[in-house]
Amino acid sequence: MNRSTITRYLTRTFLVRVLSVLFALSALLQLLDLLDAASTVLERGLGGGGLAYYTMIRLPMVMERVVPLAVLIGSLSTLWTFASTNEIVAMRSVGMTPYQIMGALLPAALVISIAHFIMADQVAPRCERAFVSWWTATELPSEKKDDDPVKPVWFRLGDHVVRIGSISDDGKHIYEMEMVTRDADGKATGLMSAVSGDHGRDGWQLSGVVRTEIGEPLRVTQDDKLRWDVDLSPNNMIDLRKPPENIPFNRLLRIVRGSWAGGESPTYYATRLHSTYAAPLASLVMLLLAAPVAHGMRRRGGAMGSLALGTVIGLIFLLSSGILSSMGQAGALPPVMAVWSPLVLFAAIGGAIMVYVEG
16 A cells, blocks of 8 residues: 555545534534524524525534534544554554654645635625624514614724714614824824714715814814715624624724724734634644544553543633633733734644654
């Protein structure tokens, strides 16, 4: 048996196991979600077609969250099977080292990482927006709570801070707008308020505008109509009104650079931007953490011990990544440290265990 045949066999088995686990976990989580929403879907008169659409439109959002866990379980399952059936011994008998065996799985893990990035960056945000539009359009009058107060929207626009009392569903009309203008040092220089605003071909047109310039003396100017020269599209307004959970990479980059308005702090979006890069690489770390199952550890305590070790370390990696990422979003840690430190640390731990076991 030549090495190319072994590589194809390893890759095929690894991909089948990972995809099987991915679909199983996604199906379980989607089933639990569907059980919670099924009564609402049926009350809206959407029937079986509505249940099917609900499942399909939300499935990508569920799948992209469980990819790293699926890679961990799939890797452990694949390598444990090879070790328990002595296939690892057969591979080593033809001259393949444990590092070469793991290297044979690396291209498949890279493909999964790329697919994970595409799903998280392109597929999931589109599915979320489609789901929100569909869910809102099918809402029954009895489900709407008119007595709930409308919460104002706060966001940063460059150096300025903007408050909008309410935004229309299409993002083309705003009401009760206030903007605090600030200089480069963050000092307030003025206040502009408007009763309403409408978006047209020429951009935003404000009505009932009052502008106050802070200084000596204080200057107050009133305008019935005023063009608001800002780079705020109706789509941006819709995102501010209902912030999406899945944000594409290009959108995050625009928010960080200041060309798209966001309702959260700059550290929140900077952390999310770094997570967009780092999240797909978690699959490679999971593969590395599963590596000891394939060799060495079997001699020092059994394959079950190495299987348990890989599972525990992998779950700790996911937990620590989530905690540190939340701290980065809250501004308690620098975004780079919050996102990349667990990735680098656990990759080093996986590599050290692999070297120790083989040595």
